[in-house]
Amino acid sequence: MTLLFVVLGTVFGFVLSRSGAADYNFIQSMFLFRSFQLYGIIGTAIVLTAPGLWLIKRRGRTALGKPLKIELKPEHRGNLSGGFLFGIGWSMAGMCPGPILVNIGEGKIYALAALTGALGGAAALGGVYRRLQSPFKLPPVFGAADVRLKPDATNARQFP
């Protein structure tokens, strides 16, 4: 399976690299409404993924016959505020998390600074998570030590 994940990541990275999704100019042009490229990419991806997901969920099993399991993301106040903060960063760097790695692969030196910042930002959020939990209604953290407290279906939905 590990090889499959490397291959899927490579295809994904190549597509992001060649389509403009990992290109600073195309990201700015999207936010300036000067280019349709990124809207076309994201729109096509959703329009094609949605029916595919519907079919896979209707089948209820993976290609290997295992019960399908999709972790649903929790809704909380962090969706809007975190999303907006991320948007600021996406505009500044011209990269979202995947394209940071793609740009590093392409040889863009400054992308290393974006990765360092992103790790710092993720570490900072981890550091203040407990303090933000109540004001932002963030979900509890389930770790190996909290197995006892873990509900049976945290947020996973089984299909069908």
Add this chain to the structure above:
Amino acid sequence: MMPLILNGLTPIHWALGGAGIAAVTLTLLFVANRRLGISTSLDDLCSFVLPTPYFLRDAVVSGRTWRMPFAAGLMLGGFLSAILGGGWSPTWALGMFDDVIGFGPAGKLAWMFIGGLFIGFGTRLAGGCTSGHGIFGMSNFERPSLLSTLAFMAGGIVTTQLVYRVVFG
């Protein structure tokens, strides 16, 4: 069509780009039972140096075996894209940033680092990024993903409009 910064290449059609993303997303779920999402990789990397309960939570540890190889693939994909498209060489080129804002290497590193801080903090607070919320969550009609996607599009539009039409306009 505007060329890519990478070797001045002509980008592929947006429909082909979108189809490629959909193909990877669906294969990942159908074959490996995994939901596409990239920003959790940041937590994976943090957990190697910060083994706190937050970074070692189930949601991170259980998905590491697919996210880390996938992240390595993303870098490899960018590398192959350069090699097969005119050659790979380290570069500082940043397109319209160079034309309009014009900071040198040190300024670029600082700008990118600050942008990165927003990316890391924001995606983890929102619980996902363009892939997990924007592609998978939107395709699965999940409300938190719609909210997050609207918010990060708004954040990007406001920031770019401010930077390129007001501050450096």
